[in-house]
Each structure stands twice: as C-alpha cells, then as structure tokens.
Amino acid sequence: MATTSLRSRAAAYGCLALSMSLVGSYVALSRPLAAAMPVFLLAWLRFGIGAVAMLRWLRKPATEAPLSTHTRTLIFLESFLGNFLFTLCMVYGVSLSSAVSAGVIMSAIPATVALMSWLFLKERISPRTRAAVACGVLGIGLLALTRGGADGTAAAAGATTGNVLLGDLLLFGAVLCEASYAVIGKRLTAVLGPKRISAVINLWGFTLMTPFGLYSASRFDFLAVTPGIWLLLLFYGLAASVWTVWLWMTGLKSVPASQAGVFTVMLPISAALVGILVLGEPLSATQLLAFAIALAGLLLTTLPGRGKAA
Numbered sequence: 001m002a003t004t005s006l007r008s009r010a011a012a013y014g015c016l017a018l019s020m021s022l023v024g025s026y027v028a029l030s031r032p033l034a035a036a037m038p039v040f041l042l043a044w045l046r047f048g049i050g051a052v053a054m055l056r057w058l059r060k061p062a063t064e065a066p067l068s069t070h071t072r073t074l075i076f077l078e079s080f081l082g083n084f085l086f087t088l089c090m091v092y093g094v095s096l097s098s099a100v101s102a103g104v105i106m107s108a109i110p111a112t113v114a115l116m117s118w119l120f121l122k123e124r125i126s127p128r129t130r131a132a133v134a135c136g137v138l139g140i141g142l143l144a145l146t147r148g149g150a151d152g153t154a155a156a157a158g159a160t161t162g163n164v165l166l167g168d169l170l171l172f173g174a175v176l177c178e179a180s181y182a183v184i185g186k187r188l189t190a191v192l193g194p195k196r197i198s199a200v201i202n203l204w205g206f207t208l209m210t211p212f213g214l215y216s217a218s219r220f221d222f223l224a225v226t227p228g229i230w231l232l233l234l235f236y237g238l239a240a241s242v243w244t245v246w247l248w249m250t251g252l253k254s255v256p257a258s259q260a261g262v263f264t265v266m267l268p269i270s271a272a273l274v275g276i277l278v279l280g281e282p283l284s285a286t287q288l289l290a291f292a293i294a295l296a297g298l299l300l301t302t303l304p305g306r307g308k309a310a
Contacts, residue, residue, distance in 0.1 A: 015251035024270025044213020050241020064083035079204035084180030096167025101276025113261030135297025
C-alpha cells in the first residue's frame with residue numbers, strides 16, 4: 001500500500017514538473033510567434049486549437065455534481081487570470097523583453113504562490129519564504145535597473161529601454177496571474193476532473209479572446225505566415241491549452257497547492273534554457289547575476305529545512 005502511495009505521489013510530481021517545463025518552453029517560443037502575428041490573433045488561435053483538441057472533454061460526466069455558483073465563479077477566474085490575462089501579459093512581455101529575462105522574472109512564481117496562500121488561504125509564511133521573496137524582488141530589480149533585457153536580444157531588435165521595462169512589468173503581471181492560477185486550481189480539483197477543468201477554462205479563454213481575435217484576423221495577411229510558424233503555433237496551442245493544463249490539474253489533485261507551487265521552478269529554468277539554446281539569445285553578466293539571485297530564492301523556498309523529511 002505504501003509503495004502504491006509513493007508511486008502515485010511520484011507520478012503527481014512528474015506531472016507538475018513536466019507541466020511547468022512545457023510552460024517555460026512555450027513562454028520562450030512565443031517570441032518568434034509574436035513577431036509573426038498580432039498578439040490577440042495568436043492568443044485566439046491558441047485557444048481555438050485547444051477547443052478543437054478538447055471537444056470531447058467538455059461533456060459533463062454522469063458522476064459529476066451540478067456546478068455551484070461559487071464553482072462557476074472560480075472557473076471563470078481561473079480562465080480569466082490563468083489563461084486570458086496570463087497569455088496577454090506573457091506574449092506581450094516576451095515580445096518587448098527577452099526569453100532569458102522572462103526566466104529571471106518568472107522565477108518569482110513560487111514565492112508569489114506562497115504570498116497568495118498567506119493572503120487568501122491564511123497559510124503561515126516561514127522566514128525562509130520571506131527571504132526567498134526578497135531574493136526574487138532583488139533579482140527583478142537588478143534586471144530592470146540595469147536594462148537586463150535590453151543588453152541582449154531586445155536591443156538587437158531595436159527596442160527602447162522604456163519598452164523593455166514595460167515588457168518586464170508585463171512579465172511580472174504574468175507571474176501574478178500564474179500564482180493565482182495555482183491557488184484557484186487546487187480548489188477546482190476538489191469538484192472537477194482534470195480533463196473537464198482543462199476544457200472548460202480553455203473555452204472561457206476562447207470566448208473572452210474572440211472579439212479581439214476576429215478584429216485582428218480581419219486585418220492580417222495569413223498567406224505571409226511560413227509553414228514553420230504554423231507548426232510552432234500548433235505546438236504552442238496544444239502545449240498551452242491542453243498538455244500543460246491537464247498535467248498540472250492531474251498532479252494538483254494529489255499534491256497540496258503550496259507544495260505544487262515549488263514545481264513552478266521548472267518554468268523560468270526552461271524558458272531561459274530555450275531562449276539561450278534554441279533562440280540563440282545572449283546571456284549577459286547582468287542577467288546571469290539576476291538569475292543567480294532568483295535561483296537562490298528558489299532554493300530557499302524549495303529545500304527542506306533541518307529535521308524535515310524530504
């Protein structure tokens with residue numbers, strides 16, 4: 001029985017880690033997509049791809065209880081914050097800054113999850129978590145004050161310092177959205193299955209984005225998009241709307257929200273690695289220092305203290 005429980009917990013951990021790794025990868029890869037098409041059109045197509053892929057998951061299971069008003073509100077907030085606003089902040093932010101800078105800024109997610117758990121779930125925050133929050137703020141501040149994203153890819157693209165700072169602010173907004181997504185998601189897994197949650201919140205995202213997407217589509221030349229961008233868009237749509245959400249909700253069903261937040265460390269690491277290894281973005285000394293400070297905060301958040309079981 002104990003072995004089965006350990007295997008189940010290990011599988012949940014694997015789902016959470018893989019989910020955040022995929023999020024980090026599509027955060028970085030959204031940069032070339034945002035350069036090829038308008039952000040609202042990109043987000044609308046992403047939700048549309050997810051809606052088609054998860055059409056069968058929308059059906060209500062016979063064993064599922066009717067949704068209460070409270071649950072419906074949580075579903076809307078999960079989609080509005082975790083899908084709609086996160087997508088806009090993330091895509092616009094990466095397009096103005098860089099994937100490496102996104103990795104540094106999004107390393108604040110675990111500490112932000114802890115803060116939101118304290119604010120909304122009344123969970124106690126340890127001194128180590130407070131120190132981790134300070135590291136995250138210091139890393140982000142260093143990045144902004146020294147034009148972290150501007151000394152590399154953004155500068156090469158002709159972006160101004162003001163645009164880079166705006167991009168960094170939008171990326172921090174994505175951090176807040178992702179942390180809200182983690183906290184609200186735990187509540188939803190108590191009443192809905194992972195597949196149903198994935199399909200319903202994606203449908204809400206598609207609905208919210210449709211007016212903006214249709215307007216962008218009416219003014220866009222689809223023939224100018226290369227086959228490589230279409231393939232990247234397909235991966236982005238499936239990863240962002242289907243795979244990552246299902247993996248996260250599956251893992252979250254067996255793991256407390258505060259513990260699941262630890263696995264968001266995979267997001268900034270994955271985003272930075274894809275930016276450097278795939279997109280060829282430079283890693284400056286400033287970005288490296290800011291990333292090191294942010295990772296120190298992650299270690300403070302995730303490593304067990306003395307006398308605690310791993």
